[in-house]
Amino acid sequence: MEHSYIDEFAGSRDSFLHRLDPRTKIITLFTLLLFIILSPANAYKNFFLYAAVIFIQILLCRIPLLKVIKRSLVVIPFVLVAAIFIPFIKEGEVIGSYSLGYFNAELTRQGLLIFWNISIKAYLSTLCLILLIATTRFTELLKGLEKMKFPRVIILILSFMYRYIFVIYDELLKIVRSKEARSVTGFRLSDIKIFSNIIGVLFIKSYERAEAVYLAMLSRGFEGQVNIFTELKFRGRDIFFMAILIITFIIIKFIR
């Protein structure tokens, strides 16, 4: 696995948004997310304007729009599984009735409103997160979070995890490839034991690697504390960007 898999857009592209301080993006996008989540369901205009703000940013930072939309579809399965029946089971004003054999489905206005509410909020929030991660490298994100007093241990664990995801995933691919080279390809249900053994091997290798990493750290003078070297500075453009966006959110909030 390559680094580009995680920092797919953040690593290879450059724009005004990419160059902002990570804290600026964390704060503004989280604020936008909260504005979206806390909007009433029937604030159609506001949702449209929030979406416009997000899409303008996506276009400005030159991330391929199609890829963003493809990525954002990840939210659809849960919405469908958890919410598809709501328009039919919620009691309220009936606006449509369909008969499917024995089952009589009645579409209600209240049910549809709930469905719309969670779908649009889930979708727009997903876009916010995509925008954040598409303009911020993971390491920068961690730096930003560290400066914002996010628990230090979690940051350290995350930075180790980030470093070893690629190593361990490569290890996994190697094991899977050698398995496939020795057998008929494709997993069948009866292969579940082979699959489990692969995970077992991977665990043992990971654990041994963790021990080796720890010993290597000890031999380099590790004394139980890791110091992350950080230098982040808010600049004029950060304050400008944050101010503009947050004022925009507040203005949108009062449009009815």
Add this chain to the structure above:
Amino acid sequence: MHIPDGFLTFNVWGAAWLVSAGGISYCLRKTSQVLKDRMVPLMGVISAFVFAAQMVNFPVVGGTSGHLLGGILAAILVGPYVAAVVISVVLLVQCIIFQDGGLTALGANIFNMSIVGTMGGYLVYLGVRKISGKHGPIMPATAIASWFSVVLASLFCSFELVLSEISPLNVVLPAMLSIHMLIGIGEAMITCFVVGFVIKVRPDLIYGK
């Protein structure tokens, strides 16, 4: 089971964030007592392992595929406190990088899968082992605990949806439970096989043995 943003009302996700933050910081304190300064590298690498293990899809009936949750697997291999932190970290990364589950709902997702699924599931594991004697076989306890960890997590997920008035209890509960009772069987089988494999190869790596 990753709840996206917008599904939960503020009361629910706010409360879940508080409980999860408290639970995770308790686990972190416990872990740093046991593991001392080995904690950070071990947890980082094990998180990467769980993350990688979840990326391998296996077929479920009907052409769909599922992946391992790995809470009980991690709990049996590295202990419940480490496991709960590891699963939370994995959930955080899935949320930020892959948009699996929302940021405001992350507290609820951590509560369901890490606190209830992993810690609660481990209690089931301990309970079954206690009943079957201290040196009783690990496998049945592993299987039952893995199944319960998935089902309990989905149970709490349904409660959160009901509390947020997304869906009435009598609809969401049977739907969520029946799906996850099936998924739990897969989880139990894989967890058992993996634990069995590790017992055979490196029995010293099983937690509390």
